Amino acid sequence: MGDFIPEHEAKIENIVKTIRSINPDIICLQELAQECSFNPGIDTSPYVANNLQFNYYFHESQRWEHGNKKTQGNGVFSRFPFKKNSFVYLQQPPHETINASNEGRVYVEVELELSPD
Numbered sequence: 001m002g003d004f005i006p007e008h009e010a011k012i013e014n015i016v017k018t019i020r021s022i023n024p025d026i027i028c029l030q031e032l033a034q035e036c037s038f039n040p041g042i043d044t045s046p047y048v049a050n051n052l053q054f055n056y057y058f059h060e061s062q063r064w065e066h067g068n069k070k071t072q073g074n075g076v077f078s079r080f081p082f083k084k085n086s087f088v089y090l091q092q093p094p095h096e097t098i099n100a101s102n103e104g105r106v107y108v109e110v111e112l113e114l115s116p117d
Contacts, residue, residue: 010038011038011039012039012042012044012047012048013051015029015048016047016048016051016052019048019052020051020052025078025079025080026076026077026078026079026080026112027054027076027077027078028074028075028076028077028108029048029074029075029077030074031072031074032044032045032048032058032072032073032074032075033070033071033072034070034071034072035070035071036070045058045073045075048075048077049077052077053079054077054078054079055077055078055079055080055081055082056075056076056077056078057075057076057082057085057108057110058073058074058075058108059073059074059075059087059106059108060072060073060093060104060106061073061074061089061093061103061104061105061106062093062103062104063093073106073108074106074107074108075108076108076109076110078110078112080112080113080114080115081112081113082110082111082112082113083110083111083112083113084110084111085108085109085110085111086108086109086110087106087107087108087109088106088107088109089104089105089106089107090105090106090107091103091104091105092104
């Protein structure tokens with residue numbers, strides 16, 4: 001068997017290839033990281049949106065001052081334009097996270113502009 005790679009440490013280009021092969025109209029992704037060691041120099045939300053030519057809405061759930069990832073959050077990506085977007089913190093992000101149980105949690109929502117066929 002090959003080496004196991006946790007989902008949150010997967011290479012974003014591999015995730016984009018998989019999404020492209022499925023050809024969805026809308027996708028929701030969680031734990032999108034910015035400034036992390038496993039996707040260095042890549043802000044994953046715009047990377048996914050640009051490579052799929054999708055609209056996107058991202059909101060940060062947690063920010064760290066140290067460690068291998070600085071920011072993570074959730075995003076919605078769509079071929080359709082957004083009419084509205086919003087977020088709600090389900091658990092406010094603390095200044096410093098001790099463990100995953102007290103990380104910030106965010107719910108993101110979009111309303112799409114669908115064209116009649």
